[in-house]
Amino acid sequence: MRNDVNRQWLLASRPEGVISDENFRWQETPIPEPRHGQVLVRNLWLSFDPTQRGWMTRDTYVPMIPLGEVMRAASVGQVVESRRPGYAPGELVQGTFGWQDYAATDGGGVIPMRKLPPRMPPNLALSLFGITGLTAYFGVLDIGQVKEGETFVVSGAAGATGSIAGQIAKLKGCRVVGIAGGKLKCDWLLREAGFDGVIDYRADDIGARLSALCPKGIDVFYDNVGGAALNEALARINLRARIVLCGAISRYGAKTPPAGPANYFNLVPKRGRMEGFIVLDYAARFPEATAALARWLGEGRLNQKEDVVEGLENAPNTLARLFSGENFGKQLLKIADPPLAPPT
Numbered sequence: 001m002r003n004d005v006n007r008q009w010l011l012a013s014r015p016e017g018v019i020s021d022e023n024f025r026w027q028e029t030p031i032p033e034p035r036h037g038q039v040l041v042r043n044l045w046l047s048f049d050p051t052q053r054g055w056m057t058r059d060t061y062v063p064m065i066p067l068g069e070v071m072r073a074a075s076v077g078q079v080v081e082s083r084r085p086g087y088a089p090g091e092l093v094q095g096t097f098g099w100q101d102y103a104a105t106d107g108g109g110v111i112p113m114r115k116l117p118p119r120m121p122p123n124l125a126l127s128l129f130g131i132t133g134l135t136a137y138f139g140v141l142d143i144g145q146v147k148e149g150e151t152f153v154v155s156g157a158a159g160a161t162g163s164i165a166g167q168i169a170k171l172k173g174c175r176v177v178g179i180a181g182g183k184l185k186c187d188w189l190l191r192e193a194g195f196d197g198v199i200d201y202r203a204d205d206i207g208a209r210l211s212a213l214c215p216k217g218i219d220v221f222y223d224n225v226g227g228a229a230l231n232e233a234l235a236r237i238n239l240r241a242r243i244v245l246c247g248a249i250s251r252y253g254a255k256t257p258p259a260g261p262a263n264y265f266n267l268v269p270k271r272g273r274m275e276g277f278i279v280l281d282y283a284a285r286f287p288e289a290t291a292a293l294a295r296w297l298g299e300g301r302l303n304q305k306e307d308v309v310e311g312l313e314n315a316p317n318t319l320a321r322l323f324s325g326e327n328f329g330k331q332l333l334k335i336a337d338p339p340l341a342p343p344t
Ligand SMILES: NC(=O)c1ccc[n+]([C@@H]2O[C@H](COP(=O)([O-])OP(=O)(O)OC[C@H]3O[C@@H](n4cnc5c(N)ncnc54)[C@H](OP(=O)(O)O)[C@@H]3O)[C@@H](O)[C@H]2O)c1
Pocket: 048, 049, 050, 051, 131, 132, 135, 156, 157, 158, 159, 160, 161, 162, 179, 180, 181, 182, 185, 224, 225, 245, 246, 247, 248, 249, 250, 251, 277, 278, 279, 280, 321, 322, 323, 324, 325, 326, 327, 328, 329, 330, 331
């Protein structure tokens, strides 16, 4: 059953500071007709990612979203009509279908369209097996090059990427310390995610706690946040340390870039390496990462948390949750259940 309109959120203005409803405009249009080579996808679940703020404001690793266009987002949907060989109605697909009910697409986009593996729940396809879980995998193993017995520290530790990154490092035999905001998140990291130590950056002195929890220094710092966490970690790195620059959410809303970390020079005497990466560069190896994550999940060695909001109308507020820290785990939004029975 189709709704008879396509509800959409368009990008109305570029945020300065905090993201607000004013940055978006609600529109209802006819459902598009798929052209030859396209499928019509009914969107079911949206992924919320801090990088969307960058897409709204400037050209980065992808061009920014033009004003007046549908807000770009990774999502899972169901093919309801196909004029594209290889795709059939009922199949679940993920791609960059945006904040709308329906997308007529040839499968292109920042995250190219691919089918979900059989029986994969749509939420899991966007959380553990989505961009954040894949990012944690490549960030820890390829960029971080973690080794057994090393001390691994992660900021944004209770988030979608950070919580999986810390658990992968733990699986590889590291001592794992997480930096997160608030007692609830810190307790979860210790009790449910198996971290060895936690720092509540809203209440604790990050530097003093890092010294106490990492008496042998830091071998790998996985940074999702930037700012004070990065600077304090840099002051405590070991010889040949790796700093994994995954993200820097503390600066995403800054009007002018903050000064660089004063302790960066410690990389010189410690012969450290600080390296950024974009997970999309690893697309050819996503199957490898997915298989490993599925194995660890099946063995009960990964604890993954999702935070689900319902209703397309709530998309702007849901995006803002990432920047206030209201989200606890992978931020998702459920738009609808699949309208068709999946093919058997
Ligand atoms: N390089 C890549 O390819 C790639 C791919 C995916 C994600 N990332 C990056 O990974 C990071 C995490 O993304 P995610 O999707 O997993 O989101 P997430 O961690 O699930 O959610 C964002 C979290 O950031 C924390 N935060 C927000 N503002 C902060 C501030 N000013 N200072 C400290 N912490 C703050 C909040 O946690 P607290 O409650 O703990 O403050 C919030 O829950 C982001 O930096 C993102 O850009 C990079």
